[in-house]
Amino acid sequence: MSSAIALFASARRNGNTGQFIDWIASTLGIQVIDLSEKNISPYDYDHKNINDDFIPVMNQLLRHEKIIFVTPVYWYGPSAQMKTFIDRTSDFLDVEELKGIGKRLRNKTAYIVCTSISDNADSSFINSFKSTFEYLGMNYGGHVHANCENGYNQVEYEEDVEKFIKSIQE
Numbered sequence: 001m002s003s004a005i006a007l008f009a010s011a012r013r014n015g016n017t018g019q020f021i022d023w024i025a026s027t028l029g030i031q032v033i034d035l036s037e038k039n040i041s042p043y044d045y046d047h048k049n050i051n052d053d054f055i056p057v058m059n060q061l062l063r064h065e066k067i068i069f070v071t072p073v074y075w076y077g078p079s080a081q082m083k084t085f086i087d088r089t090s091d092f093l094d095v096e097e098l099k100g101i102g103k104r105l106r107n108k109t110a111y112i113v114c115t116s117i118s119d120n121a122d123s124s125f126i127n128s129f130k131s132t133f134e135y136l137g138m139n140y141g142g143h144v145h146a147n148c149e150n151g152y153n154q155v156e157y158e159e160d161v162e163k164f165i166k167s168i169q170e
């Protein structure tokens with residue numbers, strides 16, 4: 001397996017999404033970065049935040065070929081921390097010194113791990129990620145979703161997780 005890493009962002013560390021990714025990450029033996037522990041401020045046209053944790057986190061991700069984006073569905077979209085991180089990839093488009101870093105995302109494979117209280121991850125949620133990956137030149141590897149309508153219940157997701165893990169290990 002080429003190396004993988006998970007980028008996790010939820011309003012709580014050990015909630016549904018946290019438990020879901022901890023299970024997947026421990027099976028794969030990969031690191032989980034928790035965006036809530038990082039100081040990453042919202043996109044700024046003037047780039048006054050250039051020295052916050054965004055570039056160090058991105059450099060950590062870029063050491064891996066497979067990047068797993070992990071978030072609950074909050075109002076048909078990702079968590080605020082994940083959205084902030086995605087917005088910041090715009091720094092690569094308009095800060096000359098960072099363009100080289102942005103280009104290194106190309107041809108990496110992106111995956112989504114998500115939870116919600118619906119049968120499936122909302123299509124607008126998945127599609128916004130897919131479009132973003134495409135724009136950044138990344139391949140889309142697929143997603144796995146846990147319906148936590150009745151709480152987090154691992155046995156319900158075993159089959160889907162097994163398939164997802166196999167697709168990452170290919």
Ligand SMILES: Cc1cc2nc3c(=O)[nH]c(=O)nc-3n(C[C@H](O)[C@H](O)[C@H](O)COP(=O)(O)O)c2cc1C
Pocket residue numbers: 010011012014015016017018072073074075076077115116117118148
């Ligand atoms: C602010 C907020 C918005 C939510 N929006 C949605 C939604 O649009 N669709 C959905 O199915 N579930 C929604 N949920 C439910 C969460 O996706 C679900 O409970 C998820 O498993 C929570 O993961 P967490 O424990 O990591 O926060 C929302 C929950 C919160 C707190």
